[in-house]
Amino acid sequence: MSSYCVLASGTHEVRVCMTVREDYTSTIPVLSFLHAQLKLAQYSGTARGFASLFERYASAGRTQLTSEMFHQVDSKNDIWEFVRGDIRIFWFRDGTAVVLTHAAIKKTQKVNPQDVTTAVSMREMYFRGRST
Secondary structure (H helix, E strand, C coil), X not given: CEEEEEEEECCCEEEEEEEECCCCCEECHHHXXXXXXXXXXXXXXXXXXXXXXXXXXXXXXXXXXXXXXXXXXXXXXXXXXXXXXXXXXXXXXXXXXXXEEEEEECCCCCCCHHXXXXXXXXXXXXXXXXXX
16 A cells, blocks of 8 residues: 655645555655665765755745756656755656655666666556555
């Protein structure tokens, strides 16, 4: 089962995918990832910075962000990423909301195809959950 939580809200919403298992335990991949990065000196500042980026997006949408802060990584599947330093957070759109799927440390210039596959899979679960 898939659901979501709202992280930031304004004229737009920033949502995060949440997976609920059969035993009713849940996981929120993006928040778990960012929490883990806060414990690492190398990434703690970058991870903290995403909160303000999400608030900026929620208040004004894309107008307050540069292409360095977010861009489309797969046009066929309409998958995007928020960027801060080496951390990438993948997302898709649901109307005026963005739905964060998962995060990764970027190690090369090319997008890892597995990250796109994961985002597409989470998008499918999200919309399947919304239609029931």
